[in-house]
Amino acid sequence: MKEKRKRHTVARWWLIGLLTVAVFADFIANDRPLIASVNGETRFPVLHEYGETLGLAEHYSPVVRSWKRVETDWAIWPVVPYSAGGTDLKNGNYRSPFGEQDTGDRARHWLGTDELGRDVAAGLIRGTRIAVLVGFGSVLISLLLGIPLGGIAGFFGNHGLRAPRYHWWGWAVGGTLGVLYASLSLIPFYRLESTVAITGLAISCFALGGWLFRSLLSFIPALKKETAFPADTLVLQGIELFVNIPALVLLIALIAIINQPSIGIVVLIIGVLRWPSVARYLRAELLRIRSLPYIEAARVNGIPKWRILFRHALPNALGPLLIVSSFALGGAVLLEAFLSFLGIGIPADEVTWGSLLRQSRTHPQAWWMAVFPGLLLTGTVLAANLLGEEG
Numbered sequence: 001m002k003e004k005r006k007r008h009t010v011a012r013w014w015l016i017g018l019l020t021v022a023v024f025a026d027f028i029a030n031d032r033p034l035i036a037s038v039n040g041e042t043r044f045p046v047l048h049e050y051g052e053t054l055g056l057a058e059h060y061s062p063v064v065r066s067w068k069r070v071e072t073d074w075a076i077w078p079v080v081p082y083s084a085g086g087t088d089l090k091n092g093n094y095r096s097p098f099g100e101q102d103t104g105d106r107a108r109h110w111l112g113t114d115e116l117g118r119d120v121a122a123g124l125i126r127g128t129r130i131a132v133l134v135g136f137g138s139v140l141i142s143l144l145l146g147i148p149l150g151g152i153a154g155f156f157g158n159h160g161l162r163a164p165r166y167h168w169w170g171w172a173v174g175g176t177l178g179v180l181y182a183s184l185s186l187i188p189f190y191r192l193e194s195t196v197a198i199t200g201l202a203i204s205c206f207a208l209g210g211w212l213f214r215s216l217l218s219f220i221p222a223l224k225k226e227t228a229f230p231a232d233t234l235v236l237q238g239i240e241l242f243v244n245i246p247a248l249v250l251l252i253a254l255i256a257i258i259n260q261p262s263i264g265i266v267v268l269i270i271g272v273l274r275w276p277s278v279a280r281y282l283r284a285e286l287l288r289i290r291s292l293p294y295i296e297a298a299r300v301n302g303i304p305k306w307r308i309l310f311r312h313a314l315p316n317a318l319g320p321l322l323i324v325s326s327f328a329l330g331g332a333v334l335l336e337a338f339l340s341f342l343g344i345g346i347p348a349d350e351v352t353w354g355s356l357l358r359q360s361r362t363h364p365q366a367w368w369m370a371v372f373p374g375l376l377l378t379g380t381v382l383a384a385n386l387l388g389e390e391g
Contacts, residue, residue, distance in 0.1 A: 011383035015329075018380060021125060022132035026050075029080035029122040031066075037073035046078075068106070080119065081107050084126035084351040088117035094366040112368040114359055123351040124372060130352045131380065134267050134336040135329045141271025142328060143321070146278025151317075153235035153279065154286030155309050159228045166223035170214025178209020195264035235283065239276040247273045251335070255345035266345045270335060274328050281324050285317040326388030330381040337377050353377050 027034060032045035043060070045067060051057030064070055082088070088109070090102045097112040097120075111120040152161070182205035192198050217223050254269050255261060289295060290313060298308045339345045340354025353373040360370035 007386050011386040014379060014383040015387065018128055018132055019136075022129040025125050025129045028078055029082060029084065029119070029125040030078045031068065031081060031083040031086045033067055033072070033075040033077050033081075036067070036070075036075040038070065040073065077107075080110075080121045080125065082109070082119035082122045084118065084122045085349065086118065086122070088113060088119070090117065092117035094363055094369070096366075097368055111372055112366070114356070114366070114369060115363070118351070120356065120368060120372060123356055124353070124376060126351045127353040127356065127373065128376070130263060130346075130350060131333045131336060131377075133263060134270065135333040135380075135384075137267040138270035138274060138332040139325050139328050141268060142274035142278050143325065145272065145275035147282060147314075147321070149235050149238070149275070150279030150282030151286060151309060151314055153232040154283035154317075155290050155313055156305070157232045158230045160305065161229040161231055162226055163229065164218070164224050165227050166217035166220065167214060168227070168229055169223065170217045171210040174213025175206040175210035177213070178205035178207075181205055181209070193260065195262070195268055199268075232283075235279060239280055242273065242276045248335070248338075251339075252344060255339070258345075261345045261347055263346065263350070266336060266339065270332050274332070277324055277328065278321060281320045282317055285320055286313055289313050289317055323388045326384050330384030330388075333380050333384070334377065337373075 021028060026046055026049070030046055032049065034044070034046055036043050036045060045064070048057055048060070052059060067075075088103075088106075091109060091113045092115060094115060095101050095109060095113045095117070097110060099112075101108055101113075103109070109119050109121070111124070113119060114123070179202050182202050186192075186201060186205070187198055192201065251269055251273060255266065258265055295308060295313060298312055299305075336346070337352065337354035337357065340350075340352040341358045343355075343358065346352060346355070353376055356369055356373040357377075360366055360373075363369070
């Protein structure tokens, strides 16, 4: 028992450490100092870079191209004073961590360099941010899709949701037309490229189209008859559809038709492909919970069905989802590394664990290009799986 708790603790702290490195990656590895004094003026280059990105700060005058060449009174540099994409041509052509390096007064490349002299340690830290973003982002999307679908299917079944026919037809037809209008007209017209903007616009058009069409159909007498919505059947059919299609093949196919690959698109696609496992486990748990005495007692007391679901049933069914999410996290990180290794979906200028591993394939003598990313990838997947097993 103590051994299991120890493994659980190690796995949890490993993931917490990765999350910390991902959040503070720019403060751990950067070719700009954290704090520097230039002609008696104290500057914070890394924080200032964030301000420039957000439009809250102006460029330094004169513009600093390379802080390595700026004469400073004093400066405090990050632990790894190199950026993931910065090149050091004097130490190019794969310099070993233990070999000779021509760094002058600059810090040594403690984990070696790649073909262009890019620091491997800085690349690993940058890759940690990508791995955490893909892992946690895709799990969040799968939960946002799987929890509502699995919850409704498991708790209400095929007969628990009843409403007039115009209600169901309005949302189904109107919502679909709204999404099609957004995809074919609004998104190309406004030239939206942000994943968040496209998703928000699609949801807004779905809600508006469904509400308008529902309002129009409410005037038809034949559609005012109350009927049940077969939620369980539809969700099960959706799960079967996604399960029977090879996820990896579908993922590669979807990414291949996208003109501009991005991390956001990869996160969205992986999250959408992972929702069936969340919905399936939640549905099975709610099928058990909805027949328990305390749920029956809540129904007898006249508590609304939706309140019973959100206040009583759903909180007690979230336990298995923690296990599913842990395994999904490791799978998403591994899938992102696989895509990066193949050079699919991830922008070419992004440094990830998979892209570092890809370089080791072309130059097998550079063992450090395979060992260090491989250890991080193996440790992350193992930690996520251990956390799921102990959950």
